Amino acid sequence: MSDGYVLYGAPGFGSVIVEAALVLMGQAYERVDLAHGRWPADDERFVAVNPLKQVPALVLPSGELMTESAAILLWLAEQHPQAGLAPPPGDPGRGQFLRWMVYLPAQIYSMFWVRDAPSRLADGEAAEAVIKARTAERIAECWALMDRQVSPGRYIVGDELSVLDLYVTVMSRWTPRRRRFYEVAPKMAEVVRRVDADPRLAAFWAERMPFEDGWEG
Structure with a gap:
């Protein structure tokens, strides 16, 4: 304990x-x-x-x-x-919240196990390069599919920040990076910028995931 x-x-x-x-x-x-x-x-x-x-x-x-x-x-x-970081049971946004909380690791996060060490699945530099390029495109495609199906308020499932917004905000900074994310997911782009600017997280971001030059890609 x-x-x-x-x-x-x-x-x-x-x-x-x-x-x-x-x-x-x-x-x-x-x-x-x-x-x-x-x-x-x-x-x-x-x-x-x-x-x-x-x-x-x-x-x-x-x-x-x-x-x-x-x-x-x-x-x-x-x-x-x-x-208040999740819609409670019975809330109208609960179903979509759970849907996307499962979608992120199933469809996007799992791609990074492949990208981090493409040699796990590919033999040789040329094959690894293909895997890295195609997984980046798959990630962008998944962000675009999600963006087309959400109807954000201030945040993805309404007007209250949830752990889903934190999840998307951090993952959208990984490959293919934010500039591409903004292009393929314009509705969620506004959400992640709002989370980036949350004053309660300013010191935290600076320490753990700083907005250094070129961070958007």
Whole structure:
């Protein structure tokens, strides 16, 4: 048992989404960074925590381990409803919220397992280059498909910020980067810019995923 959460991750990785949620929820947490100039998967300390060697991994105050970013975000939103980071059961936006929370890891996030090390599926530099190019196009296509089917208010499923908005905001900074995202997902572009500018996250973004020159791609 501990007084708070323990989050395993690295700057710029998927753990940033969970960490942003913890910040907005006002929850105490200990951060264990695994990168140190390498991919988190290369950190041998992490094998015993998550044999998949993927971040984020969250140790709950009870000592239980949670992995899978969508599951973690949904669980946190359920445990801390006072933060208002998810439409509650019975809310008209709940169905679409859950739909897109599952869509993101199933259709987009999974592409990065391939992109991070295309040699897992391809033999030789030429084949790896094809995989990287085609996965980038697939990611852009998935963003476009999502954008055509959402009807945002101030945020993706209404006028209240949710963990879905955090998820999209961080993932849209990965390949093929923000400029392409703005082109293929113009409705969600306004949402992610709003989350980028949220004053409650200003110090957090500066530390964990800074808006450095050229960050949009």
